[in-house]
Amino acid sequence: xxxxxxxxxxxxxxxxxxxxxxxQNAAQTGGGVAQQPVRAATTNxxxxxxxxxxxxxxxxxxxxxxxxxxxxDKYDVKSEGRPVLEKWAVWLNKYxxxxxxxxxxxxxxGTREYNLALGERRANSVKQFLTSQGxxxxxxxxxxxxxxxxxxxxxxxxxxxxxxxAVAAVNPGPAS
Amino acid sequence: MYVLSWSQRQIFAVLAVxxxxxxxxxxxxxxxxxxxxxxxxxxxxxxxxDFTGATDQESYxxxxxxxVISADLERSGLFKPIDHRAFIQTSxxxxxxxxxxxxxxxxxxxLVQGRTTTQPDGRLRVEFRLWDVFSGQQMRGQAYFTQPExxxxxxHIVADAIYSRITGEDGYFDTRxxxxxxxxxxxxxxxxxxxMDQDGENHRFLTDGATLVLTPRFSPTAQEITYLSYFRGVxxxxxxxxxxxxxxxxxxxxGMTFAPRFSPDGNKVVxxxxxxxxxxxxxxxxxxxxxxxxxxxxxINTSPAxxxxxxxxxxxxxxxxxxxxxxxxxxxSNVRRISFGEGRYATPxxxxxGDLIAFTRFHGGKFFIGVMHTDGSGERTLxxxxxxxxxxxxxxxxxxxxxxxxxxxxxxxGESTRLYSIDLTGYNERLVVTPRDASDPAWSSLIP
Numbered sequence: 001x002x003x004x005x006x007x008x009x010x011x012x013x014x015x016x017x018x019x020x021x022x023x024q025n026a027a028q029t030g031g032g033v034a035q036q037p038v039r040a041a042t043t044n045x046x047x048x049x050x051x052x053x054x055x056x057x058x059x060x061x062x063x064x065x066x067x068x069x070x071x072x073d074k075y076d077v078k079s080e081g082r083p084v085l086e087k088w089a090v091w092l093n094k095y096x097x098x099x100x101x102x103x104x105x106x107x108x109x110g111t112r113e114y115n116l117a118l119g120e121r122r123a124n125s126v127k128q129f130l131t132s133q134g135x136x137x138x139x140x141x142x143x144x145x146x147x148x149x150x151x152x153x154x155x156x157x158x159x160x161x162x163x164x165x166a167v168a169a170v171n172p173g174p175a176s
Numbered sequence: 177m178y179v180l181s182w183s184q185r186q187i188f189a190v191l192a193v194x195x196x197x198x199x200x201x202x203x204x205x206x207x208x209x210x211x212x213x214x215x216x217x218x219x220x221x222x223x224x225x226d227f228t229g230a231t232d233q234e235s236y237x238x239x240x241x242x243x244v245i246s247a248d249l250e251r252s253g254l255f256k257p258i259d260h261r262a263f264i265q266t267s268x269x270x271x272x273x274x275x276x277x278x279x280x281x282x283x284x285x286x287l288v289q290g291r292t293t294t295q296p297d298g299r300l301r302v303e304f305r306l307w308d309v310f311s312g313q314q315m316r317g318q319a320y321f322t323q324p325e326x327x328x329x330x331x332h333i334v335a336d337a338i339y340s341r342i343t344g345e346d347g348y349f350d351t352r353x354x355x356x357x358x359x360x361x362x363x364x365x366x367x368x369x370x371x372m373d374q375d376g377e378n379h380r381f382l383t384d385g386a387t388l389v390l391t392p393r394f395s396p397t398a399q400e401i402t403y404l405s406y407f408r409g410v411x412x413x414x415x416x417x418x419x420x421x422x423x424x425x426x427x428x429x430x431g432m433t434f435a436p437r438f439s440p441d442g443n444k445v446v447x448x449x450x451x452x453x454x455x456x457x458x459x460x461x462x463x464x465x466x467x468x469x470x471x472x473x474x475x476i477n478t479s480p481a482x483x484x485x486x487x488x489x490x491x492x493x494x495x496x497x498x499x500x501x502x503x504x505x506x507x508x509s510n511v512r513r514i515s516f517g518e519g520r521y522a523t524p525x526x527x528x529x530g531d532l533i534a535f536t537r538f539h540g541g542k543f544f545i546g547v548m549h550t551d552g553s554g555e556r557t558l559x560x561x562x563x564x565x566x567x568x569x570x571x572x573x574x575x576x577x578x579x580x581x582x583x584x585x586x587x588x589x590g591e592s593t594r595l596y597s598i599d600l601t602g603y604n605e606r607l608v609v610t611p612r613d614a615s616d617p618a619w620s621s622l623i624p
Contacts, residue, residue, distance in 0.1 A: 073498075073520075075453070108581075111522040111536050111565055112390060112616070113435040113448070114492065114499060116404075116411065117476040120432060120450035128453075144411065144432060144450060148388060153362045155562070155583035 054095040059170045063087040067151075068126065070164040072109065075121040077129050085126060088168055089133030101141045101172040102126045107160035108147045119144030126166045141172075208285060208308040208315065210254050210343050219256035220342070221283050222249065223309075225267045226260070227290035227302070237327050238292040241302065244331035245288065245338070247375060248349040251597075252339060252575075253604030258284055279309045286315075288338060292327075300324045304334050306341060316341045328377060329623070336622070348570035349374060352620045353577065354392040354401050357381065358593055358613035369403060369416070374570075374619070376609045382416065391566075391616050392416075395438045398620035402426065402436040402445050413447050427460045427467055435478045439506075440486045446470070448478040457491055459506075470508035481525045482506065483550075490514075490524040490533055490550075501535060503550065514552035523566050526550075529573035532600075534558075536565045536578075545578050547600065558602045568619045574600050577608060579615040 068081035104123030106115035123142035150163040227238030249255035264278040290304035303319035336347025357370040372379040392403035401416040413426040413433040431451030457471045471477040475495035501515035515521040519539025537544040548555040563581035584590035595608035
């Protein structure tokens with residue numbers, strides 16, 4: 001698992017290197033570029049020596065992945081998401097004063113209002129899971145973005161599957 | 177935070193005095209009419225002559241008014257304004273007496289003439305007459321007084337009068353659309369509240385795009401908007417007063433609130449609150465500020481909309497496994513499911529006439545806009561696409577507007593999200609022109 005994860009990170013970092021050069025092109029053509037994972041991987045690669053304990057960078061370096069994914073119109077945490085959330089819980093329990101916001105998202109294949117409800121459900125599922133791992137519920141703020149803030153541009157299953165997600169924002173600034 | 181840059185007078189200026197013009201000939205029961213329940217009827221050829229004026233300014237205004245009337249009637253799909261170059265009788269000579277033979281020969285069935293005059297007090301007087309070309313009878317004649325800058329509204333009101341006289345239905349041209357203007361890439365989409373006349377004119381942005389806003393809906397008098405804003409980072413329902421530009425948080429709910437709609441009397445807003453994985457429907461009384469929970473089922477219950485008499489609410493819920501349409505009493509009693517077709521059903525909205533519910537349906541990878549009777553029978557698709565969503569009714573219940581997202585090619589080129597209108601018959605689908613991408617339209621009532 002660990003090996004797989006590291007190689008995935010490496011791959012992402014590689015993609016990041018390629019993408020940063022072609023970012024402008026990608027933006028112009030509307031190509032499917034996953035922006036946030038790229039940023040996360042970059043932070044991870046450059047900040048190994050100066051990570052502040054309890055910081056967002058520390059969270060990313062420790063847990064590796066700030067999001068879990070869901071099946072279409074589903075909100076139960078998938079089996080592959082559980083080890084991710086378990087890592088989040090360990091880290092969160094290590095830094096009990098760090099506030100966290102769980103952001104629930106949906107793909108574009110649903111109506112706006114239903115997707116807002118679905119995003120809240122997904123955020124709540126993650127919150128329930130973390131609570132079951134000993135994280136205090138009061139620290140866990142939830143918010144839904146429905147289909148309003150896709151992580152990936154695109155209109156196919158590969159894009160949709162990355163957009164059906166719940167993301168942990170540690171030390172979150174004001175949402176917008 | 178909000179930009180409201182148009183003068184209040186322009187929106188709400190009262191149109192004074194509507195006077196019926198005496199018929200030049202004795203009014204008789206004319207046979208000229210359009211049965212608008214028939215899909216794709218041949219549009220009625222109508223000659224809409226330039227409204228005349230004694231001064232250049234009056235003539236310019238008259239011509240502009242004629243253009244707006246023609247465009248309204250043409251867009252309805254029921255009328256075919258005749259090219260002015262075919263006209264034989266001049267507008268000036270028309271003021272003396274119509275020569276009906278001249279209009280019959282170019283196949284006009286209806287004839288519209290009018291005149292604009294500036295009053296001593298500066299107001300504009302606009303009069304029009306509608307003629308049945310074959311019987312030679314005046315079908316309608318009226319005069320309106322208004323401030324000159326309101327000439328557009330008068331034009332829409334005249335178009336409504338013509339539409340109404342010939343179809344026997346209320347018009348819908350003197351109305352506005354509030355919607356969400358969209359720009360930027362999907363992952364950083366900027367959304368702004370915007371308002372415009374039904375024909376796309378008088379377009380104004382009401383918010384600056386710094387905050388994500390969604391799903392605006394008009395109050396019954398079209399003076400307030402209720403909508404969802406992520407103001408200060410939390411999705412909540414707000415009221416926006418068009419007159420003052422002020423926004424106000426609606427209620428003190430412990431969870432996220434969304435999907436608001438006014439009651440037909442304007443005294444309540446019904447909305448959804450999402451909390452701890454469930455979404456339920458609440459009403460808020462705007463006078464007492466009291467809230468009442470209307471659904472209590474561990475599911476997603478959202479997109480509520482009142483019946484026109486205010487006694488019932490339609491909504492969608494996944495309480496039965498997938499999203500379906502339901503109806504309940506306005507107090508939450510007597511819940512019953514009305515949609516039973518394949519796929520997911522959402523965003524039900526009651527027709528202003530009370531007999532139909534329009535909805536969004538998702539099935540087999542496609543979205544559909546459809547209508548069904550309130551008992552779920554007679555389901556019919558009006559349009560479909562990659563994504564079509566969020567129907568809203570014109571106040572006469574004969575036309576709907578919705579938004580259509582087109583994915584473009586495999587690289588996303590040609591992506592767009594736009595507003596469209598369509599007849600209840602499923603014919604006459606038209607793009608509604610907006611400056612940028614557009615979604616979540618809401619049609620106002622006829623402007624009071």
